[in-house]
Amino acid sequence: MSAGNGTTVDYRVLPSDVAERMARIKDRDVVLRVENLGKIFAQRGRETVALEDINMNVHRREFVCVVGPSGCGKSTLVRILAGLEQASSGRILVDDKPVDGPGPDRGMVFQKYTLFPWRTVCQNVMFGLEMAGISKDESRRQAMQWLQAIGLERFAESLPHQLSGGMQQRVAIARALAAQPRVLLMDEPFSALDAQTRVRMQTHLMEIWRKIDITIVFITHDLDEAIYLADRILVLKAHPGRVEEVIEVPLSRPRRAEQMTSAEFQATKAHLESLIHTPAEETPDEFEGTEVPLLTLVTDVVE
Amino acid sequence: MSRMSGWALYGKVGRKSRVVLGGLSILLPLLLWSAVSYVPFIWHPQVLVTDPGGEDYLEEGMRMKRADFERAVQEMHAAGQKAPEGVAVNPVYLPSPGGVFSAFVQAFVQPDSRGPEKSILQAFWHSIQIIFWGFVISSVIGVPLGVLCGALPALSRLVEPSVDFLRYLPAPAFGALMVAILGIYDAPKIAIIVIGTLFQQILVISNTTRKLDFGLMEAARTLGARGKRLMFSVVVPGILPDLYRDQRILLGWAWTYLIVAELIGTSSGITWFITQQARYQHFANVYAAMALIGIVGLGTDMLLGFAARFLFRWKQETE
Incomplete structure (x- = not known):
């Protein structure tokens, strides 16, 4: 495998140790099962589909990150998982038992x-x-x-x-x-921290996760963070929020900061970026129609 | 001394400035009052007659306008009789600070009642009992109901519209009704304070409860808290400092209803003392009684504020 040249590395090709690990994870019980989950917000008679037909299985001791463009409903998803919001359709099972409302089986760390x-x-x-x-x-x-x-x-x-x-x-x-809890839900828990602290917290979280039997669903908008932490990454797309792709991260464990410069890391990141920032997917956002006024018009131009 | 801080818009006041300004806020009005009382050429619109002289209608100890007195002097001069004498004084309703102070001290030195008259302290003690029971009864209903309204939207919808209506009815309007129901002694007075305080209390406290950080509630729910446990482990401790502050403000309101309440039925307490003394034109006593209300009101509030610093250290430091 040629390191340093990202274009020749396919993010879908797992190194053998990672592939073995993924296989072992998939053999384990499914702790958290999400079936056909949908969420529709009704506001002033208008309905907005925030989430549509989300399916995912999270295995015991797996670390799953959820990424997506802003407005894809990743925070809504984790809030529904925590029971803080009601799903419009579909259901959530923890250890094959459907859950409704918040409970101590799903812990949550907030932003x-x-x-x-x-x-x-x-x-x-x-x-x-x-x-x-x-x-x-x-x-x-x-x-x-x-x-x-x-x-x-x-x-x-x-x-x-x-x-x-x-x-x-x-x-x-x-x-x-x-x-x-059986599952620890984390909703962008480190995004309010400065960059240095954030990296230390990521390492710290992985240390804890390695030592104890806990399954983690981690929401983030930071792609580096997602690749660095996750076994699998669930990529959502916006309008409506749907699962775009599930990526198995081709990095071996334990993770080290050096891996962030590896070809596999870069290839995965490039792919995630292409998924999240495709121009065709760009939807009208709050910046449209707010061009900066021509400031030069009000200045004295002496030339 | 460097320029005093705190005069910039939204600026900060230094510690030294704060002490100086705080002292001045008490001293300046007192100085003004002293100046008006003790410097004879400031104001002093009346003359206290010390010797009526030849004028028939004058009596010793009588107060009259300065212009009228001067006219009387001139008339006597013209008639060749002895001119009346007098000193410039302020109207009877403005006693000097010294007079009020000695009346105030007198209240403590000589607390026994003279005859059927109640002393200022006895009258005030009665007032304090009225306000205490009024506020306690109001709080026993208002605090739990307010917290529940803030935490349970359905209850809030059920209770708050009618409370909103009731709070606009002025408490004194209930006076005659309360006397008819509860008699003429203390019960209707306590009721007026309850009516004046309770409805505001429900609304203010439910609002405070609603402002609890929702993130804390959600965190608690994901940790398995619900129902009564959520209420007593998160809602109550979370709002307690603000609730305490609300209660301090509401206690101040209860004081404002006291005077009205005491006029209902048989007038009583400090209000009775004040009206009675004013009738005798003992205005030094009137001011002493008013000062006593102010001092006790401010004193309790400062005491409660001081206690809050120790009770809610976490809130003090996070703000």
Whole structure:
């Protein structure tokens, strides 16, 4: 395989170790099954189809990223998966049981910081355990273990606002995981962070994921992030939101930052870009008709 | 001293400026009042007669307009009789700061009632009981109902339109009705305070509840919280600092209804004291009683504000 020349590498050709890994993943149980999911928003008598006929299976311990152009409904999809919004059609099954409404079997990490500001870091992580009816002492014990796992046990008694954005998101991940969900849903969790912190958080997330039995569905608009993290990438297209393609990422694990310059990485990225930014797919957006006025008209031109 | 900060639009006020300005906001009105009271050539539109002289209709201790007094002096001069004497004074309704201060001190030094008259402290204690019960009864209904209305849209639709109508009816309009229902003593007074506070309370608190960060609610729901647990683990602690602030403001409103309430039925409390003293023209006592209301009102609010800093440290620091 010739490294350095992206054009000769086909993103669809998996290296043998990756192919074996994919095969193993597909042998595992399906934890999250989405069947013919559709979502129609009705607003002032007009109906907008946000999602149409979405099907996907996420296997145990698989890491799936969802990407797509803005307006493709990827956030709507994850909110429906979390039960925060109702699907218009289709159904969602977790461990082959249909789900309705939010529940502790699907944890969620939001883009916004959503730690409870009046609870200490430790109490935040305890929240899901308390809601499950576990005693305070036991909740605290487990929460401290989670904080150790994410390396923030020193901040157990701090309040969220005393932590940086990256640390808050780490606590949010621990809080979601402490409730022992089957699937962890992440809705652009790192997009509010600066570039450096974001890369560190990605590595950190993969460390956690490697150590524990958790299935992750991760929404992002950052293609590098999607390729770097995912086993498979679900590409949505907009208007209406449909599955365009499912890509198996041809990178071996454990992932390292160096892989981002590899030919496979670049080929995958080039393909994703072509899918997401095709001019034909470009739909009228909010920038249309807002040309910058000719500023020179109001200046004195002395020539 | 460098230029005082805080005079730029939307600028910031430095710590030193804040202290200076805060002091001035109390000192300046007091200085103005003292100047008007103690400097004889500022205002002093009346004359207090100390010696009627030859004028028949004058009496010692009588107040009259300066122009009338001067005319009387001239008339006596012309008639060759003894001219009346007097000192320039302010009208009886403007006592000096010193007079009000001594009346204020008197209230504490001599708290026993003289005869059937109630002392200022006894009268005020009665007022405080009225306002306390009014506010407690209003809060016991208004706070839970407001929180529920804010959290349950259906309940809000059911309750808020009628409450919105009721809050526009001025509380004093219920006076006669309350006396007819509850008699003439304390019950109708408490009822007026409840009516004045409760309807606002329901609306203000439901609004505060609605403003809870929706992201926190969604996060809690994905963590398995629902129903009563969601209410008491997320909604209540999340809105508590704002609810506390609302209650402080509403307590201020309750005070404004107190005076009206105390005039209903048999007049009572500090209002009765004030009207009675005004009737005797003891205006120093009137001002002392008014000052007492202000000081107690501001004092409780400052105390509650101070407590909030410790109770809701997380909110203080995030803002």
